[in-house]
Amino acid sequence: MSRHSPFHERTAALCTSYRWKEWAGYHAVCSYDTSVEREYFAFRHAAGLLDASPLIKYDVRGPDAAAYLSRLSVRRIDKLAVGRVVYCCWVDDRGHVIDDGTIARLDEDAYRVTTGEPELWWLEQNRRGYDVSVEETTHRYGVLALQGPSSGAILSAVTGTDLTGLRYFGLTSARLADRDVLVSRTGYTGDLGYEVWVEAEHALPVWDTLMTEGRAYGIVPAGLDALDVTRIEAGYLLLGIDYKSAPRCLIDAQKSSPYEIGLGWMVQLDREPFIGQAALRAEKERGSEWALVGLDVSWTALEALYERHGLPPSLATHAWRTAAPLYDGKRQIGQATSGTWSPTLKRNLALATVRRGYDRVGTRIEIETTVEYRRHTIPATVVDRPFFDPERRRS
Amino acid sequence: MAHYDAIIIGGGHNGLVSAAVLAKAGRKVLVLERRHVLGGAAVTEEIYPGFKYSVCSYVVSLLRPEIIRELQLPRFGLEILPLDCSFLPLPDGRSLARWGDAERTRAEVSKFSARDAERASQFGHAMVRMGQLVRPILKMVPPSPGSMNPSQLLDLLQLGRRFQGLGPEGLALATKMMTMSAADFLDEWFESEALKAPMSVSGIIGTFQGVRSPGTAYVLLHHYMGEIDGAYRSWGFAKGGTGAISNAIADSARHFGAEIRTEAPIGRVRIEGGKATGVILENGDEIAANVVVSGVDPHRTFLGLVGEEHLDPDLVKRIRRFKMRGSSGKVNLALDRAPSFTCRPGDGPHIRGDIAIAPSIDYLERAYDQAKYGEFSTRPYLNVVIPSLTDPSVAPPGKHVMSCFVQYAPYRIKEGPEHWPEKREAFGDTVVDTLEEYIPDIRDIILHRQVLSPWDLEQEFGLTEGNIFHGELSLEQLFFLRPTADWSRYRTPVRHLWMCGSGTHPGGGIMGAPGWLAAREMLRAGGV
Numbered sequence: 001m002s003r004h005s006p007f008h009e010r011t012a013a014l015c016t017s018y019r020w021k022e023w024a025g026y027h028a029v030c031s032y033d034t035s036v037e038r039e040y041f042a043f044r045h046a047a048g049l050l051d052a053s054p055l056i057k058y059d060v061r062g063p064d065a066a067a068y069l070s071r072l073s074v075r076r077i078d079k080l081a082v083g084r085v086v087y088c089c090w091v092d093d094r095g096h097v098i099d100d101g102t103i104a105r106l107d108e109d110a111y112r113v114t115t116g117e118p119e120l121w122w123l124e125q126n127r128r129g130y131d132v133s134v135e136e137t138t139h140r141y142g143v144l145a146l147q148g149p150s151s152g153a154i155l156s157a158v159t160g161t162d163l164t165g166l167r168y169f170g171l172t173s174a175r176l177a178d179r180d181v182l183v184s185r186t187g188y189t190g191d192l193g194y195e196v197w198v199e200a201e202h203a204l205p206v207w208d209t210l211m212t213e214g215r216a217y218g219i220v221p222a223g224l225d226a227l228d229v230t231r232i233e234a235g236y237l238l239l240g241i242d243y244k245s246a247p248r249c250l251i252d253a254q255k256s257s258p259y260e261i262g263l264g265w266m267v268q269l270d271r272e273p274f275i276g277q278a279a280l281r282a283e284k285e286r287g288s289e290w291a292l293v294g295l296d297v298s299w300t301a302l303e304a305l306y307e308r309h310g311l312p313p314s315l316a317t318h319a320w321r322t323a324a325p326l327y328d329g330k331r332q333i334g335q336a337t338s339g340t341w342s343p344t345l346k347r348n349l350a351l352a353t354v355r356r357g358y359d360r361v362g363t364r365i366e367i368e369t370t371v372e373y374r375r376h377t378i379p380a381t382v383v384d385r386p387f388f389d390p391e392r393r394r395s
Numbered sequence: 396m397a398h399y400d401a402i403i404i405g406g407g408h409n410g411l412v413s414a415a416v417l418a419k420a421g422r423k424v425l426v427l428e429r430r431h432v433l434g435g436a437a438v439t440e441e442i443y444p445g446f447k448y449s450v451c452s453y454v455v456s457l458l459r460p461e462i463i464r465e466l467q468l469p470r471f472g473l474e475i476l477p478l479d480c481s482f483l484p485l486p487d488g489r490s491l492a493r494w495g496d497a498e499r500t501r502a503e504v505s506k507f508s509a510r511d512a513e514r515a516s517q518f519g520h521a522m523v524r525m526g527q528l529v530r531p532i533l534k535m536v537p538p539s540p541g542s543m544n545p546s547q548l549l550d551l552l553q554l555g556r557r558f559q560g561l562g563p564e565g566l567a568l569a570t571k572m573m574t575m576s577a578a579d580f581l582d583e584w585f586e587s588e589a590l591k592a593p594m595s596v597s598g599i600i601g602t603f604q605g606v607r608s609p610g611t612a613y614v615l616l617h618h619y620m621g622e623i624d625g626a627y628r629s630w631g632f633a634k635g636g637t638g639a640i641s642n643a644i645a646d647s648a649r650h651f652g653a654e655i656r657t658e659a660p661i662g663r664v665r666i667e668g669g670k671a672t673g674v675i676l677e678n679g680d681e682i683a684a685n686v687v688v689s690g691v692d693p694h695r696t697f698l699g700l701v702g703e704e705h706l707d708p709d710l711v712k713r714i715r716r717f718k719m720r721g722s723s724g725k726v727n728l729a730l731d732r733a734p735s736f737t738c739r740p741g742d743g744p745h746i747r748g749d750i751a752i753a754p755s756i757d758y759l760e761r762a763y764d765q766a767k768y769g770e771f772s773t774r775p776y777l778n779v780v781i782p783s784l785t786d787p788s789v790a791p792p793g794k795h796v797m798s799c800f801v802q803y804a805p806y807r808i809k810e811g812p813e814h815w816p817e818k819r820e821a822f823g824d825t826v827v828d829t830l831e832e833y834i835p836d837i838r839d840i841i842l843h844r845q846v847l848s849p850w851d852l853e854q855e856f857g858l859t860e861g862n863i864f865h866g867e868l869s870l871e872q873l874f875f876l877r878p879t880a881d882w883s884r885y886r887t888p889v890r891h892l893w894m895c896g897s898g899t900h901p902g903g904g905i906m907g908a909p910g911w912l913a914a915r916e917m918l919r920a921g922g923v
Contacts, residue, residue: 034496038744041476045634046787150787157792216793218785299460310560312523312530343477345469346460388469 006203046218095279147193190234235385407435410690412910439638480748605763721849721861769809815850864903
């Protein structure tokens with residue numbers, strides 16, 4: 001049975017669609033309205049408020065915390081300054097990705113790690129020899145993602161602090177509704193956005209204050225469906241969908257290295273030993289079998305295909321995550337793992353894993369699509385990720 | 396002397412689309428705009444400090460997705476927020492909100508008529524079928540019906556096939572759509588006034604006709620297309636107001652190399668030996684170009700910039716007959732707080748879309764009656780939007796801008812159009828009086844009011860007779876008849892002079908299609 005988030009009282013009252021799903025053992029709202037549009041556009045044009053409390057959290061403390069996390073991660077953590085957050089992934093000995101998430105440096109010897117799946121076993125397993133403690137704190141905090149162009153103005157107003165100066169991936173403490181909160185300039189929408197961390201017992205007043213004060217700035221409570229559209233526009237991966245967690249795979253073919261899922265940029269090979277180092281070095285030298293790419297699926301071709309059936313073109317209003325095969329002629333060369341119609345870009349987007357050689361921007365391939373129960377293929381082009389990258393995300 | 400491949404007259408959104416398409420194809424392009432801001436009628440101006448009005452056009456109707464993609468408009472700042480609701484407040488305290496979500500709409504409509512609630516989805520299906528017929532037309536350069544040119548014949552043949560493919564029932568429906576009035580057509584489907592009245596107004600926006608005038612049913616379809624476009628549906632607000640669309644297109648055009656000048660009013664098109672060779676600015680400067688492309692309306696293009704002396708008298712006659720007849724005005728308000736309607740209080744999602752003051756078919760027809768005899772309606776049809784509820788960037792926090800499209804406001808009032816300035820404020824009062832019946836405290840929350848009569852639209856924005864679509868969107872002025880038979884393919888009798896504005900197919904609204912089709916036709920034809 002799923003748990004209630006500390007904001008449940010408020011989210012449940014607003015969720016008129018009754019559309020919920022399970023997220024890491026919690027009830028989570030898919031969309032408050034039956035339609036996802038209003039929430040999506042809040043993320044892109046004003047501010048969407050998403051209950052992200054189910055995010056799995058571990059607090060890592062102790063004098064060796066920096067060294068310990070550096071050994072675990074594909075990028076250096078010991079250089080991370082207090083008040084900074086970093087996006088990271090973790091691999092096993094063979095260089096296969098276990099999970100991805102963020103690491104925030106709260107203090108000299110204190111870090112907070114977030115993951116997509118529960119990874120305590122792994123954090124514990126590798127703790128030997130380090131003077132650190134690892135504690136799961138998922139249930140102790142409520143987390144609200146406030147994302148969108150007006151998120152900075154709202155948070156500045158409710159905290160009485162100018163947070164617009166908080167840099168991308170920065171972290172600061174603040175007072176909100178007379179409670180201590182942490183505010184990080186992070187998110188999963190590819191837009192200007194923040195996450196607010198509050199102790200669970202103080203969750204409701206924080207929600208109420210944000211909703212009341214945010215009204216003038218167009219705040220809208222938003223669910224996971226809207227988030228899914230924005231994260232694909234931003235080109236962000238989803239564990240379990242766009243790649244699989246290595247220890248949860250039954251066969252090797254399901255596993256991926258960071259290089260194969262577009263996270264090669266974060267791998268820092270030349271440093272103290274870290275888990276997976278040798279395997280990753282070897283892969284870098286020999287080249288990877290697979291690559292993760294962004295696809296622009298031809299709208300003109302889709303429209304023409306529907307037209308042949310005498311139908312107007314139609315697309316799901318939600319992002320999809322039922323994989324579709326990709327072809328070069330008759331040869332299957334990969335799969336699109338998730339995708340969406342981008343209401344902002346007016347383009348039909350997908351994230352895909354393709355064989356080496358098909359990952360160059362501009363490469364034309366074909367994607368399977370079904371119209372009236374019949375299978376067809378239509379052209380798709382490899383394009384740059386992120387698909388949508390407003391300046392305000394980093395500025 | 397500077398020489399360009401193409402000079403575009405007018406920096407309205409269609410002119411800018413043409414400029415961007417031509418520049419992207421490698422042509423040297425210059426856009427000349429008379430005003431200090433770009434956008435023509437798609438313009439955002441901060442008339443009152445802190446409040447950004449979409450001064451004229453206020454929603455994006457059918458901005459073509461292919462234009463958005465090809466010109467990379469999101470990269471240049473274009474963001475469109477769809478309208479999720481159409482709200483109808485009624486004076487008797489009832490109200491109807493129609494939502495993007497069909498089930499919610501059904502529940503709302505069934506308060507008025509259970510039968511209508513069920514019929515709505517069937518009506519939707521019928522419109523989808525009709526939309527299938529019209530959609531390709533919107534993307535096509537109109538073929539001349541008498542043409543023997545093979546590619547045009549092919550287009551005509553394909554059109555014929557589409558009609559044939561409709562079957563007897565579909566053909567009957569199509570014929571009805573093209574001949575009936577909006578009110579009669581809707582009568583065949585629905586019984587409740589609360590549904591019919593706000594739907595029927597789509598048939599009359601921007602025309603000098605009433606909801607009971609034959610031929611208005613067809614325009615319903617154009618409106619409906621925006622709604623049934625599903626995933627790529629495009630009725631919405633542009634973030635930052637409609638001027639943001641023009642600016643995004645302008646930035647795209649500049650990115651591809653086009654040059655754009657404002658405050659550069661043009662006196663004449665330079666015509667030598669029956670050919671357009673450039674333009675002569677009001678200040679006397681001459682700029683040469685291979686082609687000149689007019690984004691302004693047909694009246695202004697032919698009777699103003701070209702001049703009758705260069706035209707066949709028969710064409711002059713036809714252009715004079717091309718119906719401009721502005722019938723609407725605009726009132727923009729800055730509000731101290733969000734308005735609250737008596738019939739459904741609060742600033743909930745019901746007022747975040749468009750709001751129609753159109754309580755009944757009779758109300759609308761009475762509004763037209765007054766206009767027929769040269770008066771503005773004392774109780775006009777209003778189409779109200781409050782974009783700041785969705786896009787907080789257009790007003791200070793907690794404050795709002797309210798845009799009211801007002802019909803009827805005939806250009807030719809009985810005293811004569813030049814007397815509009817004396818009537819302007821009385822006209823504005825009428826709008827506020829009308830609103831007050833639904834929002835009792837509206838007067839207390841108005842911080843600033845801007846009133847635009849059709850006369851103002853003509854003087855300030857160059858829209859002849861204040862017609863917002865560069866000529867009525869009535870059947871006899873559409874497709875291969877826009878603006879006249881023989882000259883519906885963006886060409887003009889003056890060689891190297893082209894048209895790309897809303898006065899050409901497929902017409903007005905922030906669609907971009909005329910500019911897009913015109914530029915592509917020029918590139919296809921060569922010479923630019």
